[in-house]
Amino acid sequence: MTGFPETGRVSAPAAGTVLIDNVRPYGEGDPTTVLIKDGVIAAIGGDHEADRVIDAGGHVLLPGLVDMHVHLREPGREDTETIETGSRAAAKGGFTAVFTMANTSPVTDQPIIAESVWLKSQALGLCDVHPVGSISKGLEGKTLTEFGMMARSDARVRMFSDDGKCVSDPQLMRRALEYAKGLNVLLAQHAEEPRLTDGAVAHEGETAAKLGLRGWPRVAEESIVARDALLARDYGNRVHICHASTTGTVELLKWAKAQGIPLTAEVTPHHLLLTDDKLRTYDGVFRVNPPLREEHDTLALRDALLDGTIDCVATDHAPHGSEDKCVEFENAKPGMLGLETSLAVIARIFVASGLADWRFIARVMSERPAEITQLPDHGRPIAVGEPANLTIVDPEAAWVSDNDSLESKASNNPFNGEEFGAQVTHTILRGRVTYQRAESGAAAEMEVEK
Numbered sequence: 001m002t003g004f005p006e007t008g009r010v011s012a013p014a015a016g017t018v019l020i021d022n023v024r025p026y027g028e029g030d031p032t033t034v035l036i037k038d039g040v041i042a043a044i045g046g047d048h049e050a051d052r053v054i055d056a057g058g059h060v061l062l063p064g065l066v067d068m069h070v071h072l073r074e075p076g077r078e079d080t081e082t083i084e085t086g087s088r089a090a091a092k093g094g095f096t097a098v099f100t101m102a103n104t105s106p107v108t109d110q111p112i113i114a115e116s117v118w119l120k121s122q123a124l125g126l127c128d129v130h131p132v133g134s135i136s137k138g139l140e141g142k143t144l145t146e147f148g149m150m151a152r153s154d155a156r157v158r159m160f161s162d163d164g165k166c167v168s169d170p171q172l173m174r175r176a177l178e179y180a181k182g183l184n185v186l187l188a189q190h191a192e193e194p195r196l197t198d199g200a201v202a203h204e205g206e207t208a209a210k211l212g213l214r215g216w217p218r219v220a221e222e223s224i225v226a227r228d229a230l231l232a233r234d235y236g237n238r239v240h241i242c243h244a245s246t247t248g249t250v251e252l253l254k255w256a257k258a259q260g261i262p263l264t265a266e267v268t269p270h271h272l273l274l275t276d277d278k279l280r281t282y283d284g285v286f287r288v289n290p291p292l293r294e295e296h297d298t299l300a301l302r303d304a305l306l307d308g309t310i311d312c313v314a315t316d317h318a319p320h321g322s323e324d325k326c327v328e329f330e331n332a333k334p335g336m337l338g339l340e341t342s343l344a345v346i347a348r349i350f351v352a353s354g355l356a357d358w359r360f361i362a363r364v365m366s367e368r369p370a371e372i373t374q375l376p377d378h379g380r381p382i383a384v385g386e387p388a389n390l391t392i393v394d395p396e397a398a399w400v401s402d403n404d405s406l407e408s409k410a411s412n413n414p415f416n417g418e419e420f421g422a423q424v425t426h427t428i429l430r431g432r433v434t435y436q437r438a439e440s441g442a443a444a445e446m447e448v449e450k
């Protein structure tokens with residue numbers, strides 16, 4: 001499959017030189033230096049003079065993180081998040097590129113909306129915010145949007161999804177696959193058979209039964225994953241499964257990949273770490289789609305990410321205002337924040353535990369999502385001549401996630417008050433420092449160079 005040709009015009013790289021001193025690429029080997037010149041990695045190792053020197057304290061250097069699934073709520077719900085606040089949250093979380101879903105108001109189903117998102121993000125220069133186009137007009141599941149016009153627009157839309165809703169009509173999904181194939185764009189499916197989740201607010205299991213909550217069965221996800229695997233097989237194009245959440249989905253992905261079916265999948269930090277046990281307090285912050293499941297699901301998802309059955313991590317960062325969250329569980333809107341905690345959650349599960357190393361984090365949080373979305377300039381190796389999209393991580397920071405210091409406008413953070421180890425200290429986009437942790441490490445601050 002050929003690569004998507006290009007990225008739309010991007011914000012200018014930083015002119016001049018930045019020297020990252022005392023840093024360990026991928027957390028490996030002795031600390032070294034990385035020299036950035038005009039937004040490109042110019043040298044690794046050796047002594048260099050530079051306009052600016054960052055002392056990285058011997059910490060870990062990763063390729064800038066890429067999140068292929070966020071909701072930045074602009075246009076339409078700027079009271080909960082904007083491209084600016086979402087970009088700040090992304091930069092603080094170590095991200096240099098994110099994909100923002102189409103369930104905005106109006107829906108991102110036309111080039112002009114996609115272009116306005118992309119151009120706004122480039123004017124800000126904090127993070128590359130790629131708009132996702134919707135598969136169906138108005139997310140109504142009836143008529144396909146003009147993929148070609150959005151793909152060719154200044155936004156260079158390369159991913160289409162009705163996320164928030166499932167493309168449940170198999171004929172529409174088939175047509176979408178045939179259309180997407182010719183354009184080499186990606187379809188991302190929110191796998192939820194709506195007839196099986198009518199009125200559902202929690203995972204169908206013991207906890208929901210005890211709490212008196214209507215259940216969302218695993219089969220609602222798995223039946224769509226199976227169907228789309230078969231559609232991808234027969235119509236020969238890629239399908240990406242959003243937020244895989246069940247043991248059965250992992251089995252289906254394994255089967256599909258073994259058949260050579262071009263199916264990829266992401267998993268969220270919350271589905272890897274949390275279970276429906278969190279629902280016992282009826283706190284609306286823990287309502288999410290797909291719902292938090294059971295322990296065996298989290299363990300199967302972890303193994304799947306480790307062995308490549310699941311390709312990458314994506315946050316599904318979904319800001320909601322308190323009027324939609326601090327209400328009865330059944331009335332809370334589904335979704336939780338993720339951009340500012342994801343690296344810490346993933347590092348805790350996989351690195352602190354000894355299950356994996358920082359190379360793995362680079363793969364699942366940067367390289368694979370950039371490959372799947374065909375970004376030419378993110379998720380690249382840390383090597384001379386590559387774009388300087390980079391993240392520096394203090395692996396043992398010991399910090400507490402605190403809603404009072406979020407960059408996000410919303411505060412539906414499932415990890416408020418939770419202590420973590422790893423923390424992003426710097427994020428660099430095309431040589432420009434888009435985030436720098438405050439010296440004390442306690443009250444992190446945004447620093448943007450213009």
Ligand code: DOR
Pocket residue numbers: 071103163164165190287288289290316318319334335336
């Ligand atoms: O929990 C969710 N929230 N899942 C989705 O698929 C959509 C998202 C949102 O837009 O709030």
Ligand code: ZN
Pocket residue numbers: 163164165190242243289290
């Ligand atoms: Zn979704």
